[in-house]
Amino acid sequence: MGSVRAIFVLYLLIIVGGITFYCAVGLTHH
Amino acid sequence: MRALWRDNSLALVFLTFFVAALVGQAIAGWHEYNNEALVHHKASIEFGRYLVSSSFGNAVMENWQSEYLQFTLYILLTVWFIQRGSPESKEPGKSGTESDLDQRVGEHARADSPRWARLRGVRLWIYSNSLLLAMGAIWLGSWFAQSVTGWSDYSADRLAHGEPRVDYVGYLGSAQFWESTLQNWQSEFLAVGSMAVLAVYLRQRGSPESKPVGAPHSATGVEG
Numbered sequence: 001m002g003s004v005r006a007i008f009v010l011y012l013l014i015i016v017g018g019i020t021f022y023c024a025v026g027l028t029h030h
Numbered sequence: 031m032r033a034l035w036r037d038n039s040l041a042l043v044f045l046t047f048f049v050a051a052l053v054g055q056a057i058a059g060w061h062e063y064n065n066e067a068l069v070h071h072k073a074s075i076e077f078g079r080y081l082v083s084s085s086f087g088n089a090v091m092e093n094w095q096s097e098y099l100q101f102t103l104y105i106l107l108t109v110w111f112i113q114r115g116s117p118e119s120k121e122p123g124k125s126g127t128e129s130d131l132d133q134r135v136g137e138h139a140r141a142d143s144p145r146w147a148r149l150r151g152v153r154l155w156i157y158s159n160s161l162l163l164a165m166g167a168i169w170l171g172s173w174f175a176q177s178v179t180g181w182s183d184y185s186a187d188r189l190a191h192g193e194p195r196v197d198y199v200g201y202l203g204s205a206q207f208w209e210s211t212l213q214n215w216q217s218e219f220l221a222v223g224s225m226a227v228l229a230v231y232l233r234q235r236g237s238p239e240s241k242p243v244g245a246p247h248s249a250t251g252v253e254g
Contacts, residue, residue, distance in 0.1 A: 003037055025182070027182075
């Protein structure tokens with residue numbers, strides 16, 4: 001189950017990272 | 031490495047498709063952005079600058095939010111709504127959040143149940159709805175990201191045309207925001223609804239998304 005947990009965390013990091021990054025881009029670029 | 035692939039091939043294949051499609055979108059989007067800049071006699075931008083632009087962020091977030099809305103609604107609505115004959119639906123008469131016994135929570139939890147399934151109160155409620163809460167939060171987060179990148183992009187466009195700025199709330203009421211939102215939603219709703227209905231009569235041998243090939247059309251909630 002160790003690798004399953006790692007994949008779970010990887011997916012969450014991509015999603016949360018993507019959303020946070022583009023929120024910051026949108027809020028700082030105007 | 032073998033165990034990693036054996037246990038996670040579905041997640042890894044989708045992750046690979048995601049990265050490849052995102053890179054493709056970025057390259058094509060960058061070319062399109064610079065083509066537009068050329069037409070409007072503006073300077074072209076570097077690829078790295080495009081990746082951190084509101085234009086690219088908006089295009090990515092617009093699609094993310096609609097996909098997560100789709101899954102959020104599917105998780106939520108299938109608690110109560112039924113499609114007779116669909117492997118995606120519960121059987122008629124089973125709608126609702128079901129008993130603690132059916133859901134193996136509280137005193138009905140088993141030795142291998144997740145720890146929070148054995149608890150009571152707020153933590154059990156959170157864990158009982160955690161998939162919906164996570165998908166819903168991702169939907170709202172990406173929709174918010176779509177709105178602020180769209181606002182930024184829209185403002186830059188108006189500035190370039192010598193038009194007055196709009197504030198964030200003004201952008202939320204704009205035709206552009208709602209067109210880009212709803213054009214994604216309509217396709218998700220149709221795709222999900224048709225998946226639920228087509229799987230009543232049609233089959234894919236070997237897929238857990240389908241009923242077994244020999245299952246009767248009337249069988250509901252049976253996965254292959």
